[in-house]
Amino acid sequence: xxxxxxxxxxxxxxxxxxxxxxxxxxxxxxxxxxxxxxxxxxxxxxxxxxxxxxxxxxxxxxxxxxxxxxxxxxxxxxxxxxxxxxxxxxxxxxxxxxxxxxxxxxxxxxxxxxxxxxxxxxxxxxxxxxxxxxxxxxxxxxxxxxxxxxxxxxx
Amino acid sequence: xxxxxxxxxxxxxxxxxxxxxxxxxxxxxxxxxxxxxxxxxxxxxxxxxxxxxxxxxxxxxxxxxxxxxxxxxxxxxxxxxxxxxxxxxxxxxxxxxxxxxxxxxxx
Numbered sequence: 001x002x003x004x005x006x007x008x009x010x011x012x013x014x015x016x017x018x019x020x021x022x023x024x025x026x027x028x029x030x031x032x033x034x035x036x037x038x039x040x041x042x043x044x045x046x047x048x049x050x051x052x053x054x055x056x057x058x059x060x061x062x063x064x065x066x067x068x069x070x071x072x073x074x075x076x077x078x079x080x081x082x083x084x085x086x087x088x089x090x091x092x093x094x095x096x097x098x099x100x101x102x103x104x105x106x107x108x109x110x111x112x113x114x115x116x117x118x119x120x121x122x123x124x125x126x127x128x129x130x131x132x133x134x135x136x137x138x139x140x141x142x143x144x145x146x147x148x149x150x151x152x153x154x155x
Numbered sequence: 156x157x158x159x160x161x162x163x164x165x166x167x168x169x170x171x172x173x174x175x176x177x178x179x180x181x182x183x184x185x186x187x188x189x190x191x192x193x194x195x196x197x198x199x200x201x202x203x204x205x206x207x208x209x210x211x212x213x214x215x216x217x218x219x220x221x222x223x224x225x226x227x228x229x230x231x232x233x234x235x236x237x238x239x240x241x242x243x244x245x246x247x248x249x250x251x252x253x254x255x256x257x258x259x260x261x262x
Contacts, residue, residue, distance in 0.1 A: 006217065006219040006224055009183075010226070011226035013212060014231070015159065134233040135233075138230065138233050
């Protein structure tokens with residue numbers, strides 16, 4: 001893979017009152033993603049090389065069908081990204097999402113999400129900016145900090 | 156996290172800093188040189204404003220080779236929106252939802 005153009009990247013960062021392990025779980029466990037990722041349930045073991053899927057709330061569609069590219073729990077997770085949830089964007093080439101989780105003082109964790117390799121995917125870049133990732137990340141924060149609406153996983 | 160909120164409000168209280176955020180909104184991932192180009196201010200002055208924005212979490216900088224690129228991080232503004240704006244719009248939205256329910260319910 002060629003070096004990504006750093007200008008074809010988006011960076012989002014926030015503090016969360018939770019442990020790095022809890023943040024890792026919130027990214028890789030369906031009972032958490034269902035609360036903040038437009039209702040989507042993630043399916044992955046979180047290990048490098050494993051599949052990384054987002055399934056629509058009704059379970060019928062795959063909104064994401066990628067692979068874990070790098071995994072260092074609970075600090076770093078790199079996954080592919082294609083916007084399969086949108087007919088007009090699903091053919092754009094894959095980009096990449098990096099979740100970085102850093103513990104801070106006082107029981108706080110700094111979460112940085114970098115969405116890069118968007119050079120050839122302008123539609124996806126426009127779609128995930130604006131409210132896209134912001135909505136997801138503020139939802140993730142409030143899910144972890146308030147624990148509201150947590151439903152048990154299971155079938 | 157009100158300390159965080161304070162830093163964001165303080166950072167946004169300055170027109171030069173809001174201008175810098177606007178510039179990054181138009182085109183993300185810029186160097187200090189690019190950002191200072193249209194400002195009637197020393198490089199040092201612009202760097203100081205960027206530092207305030209960075210401390211407030213509104214800008215994230217990344218090294219890229221010999222360059223330092225600045226990215227707009229809109230999340231803190233979203234969190235203020237969630238914390239404050241939602242509180243005031245909630246009631247109005249609830250009233251509209253109720254009106255819709257009443258209009259659509261024939262009974």
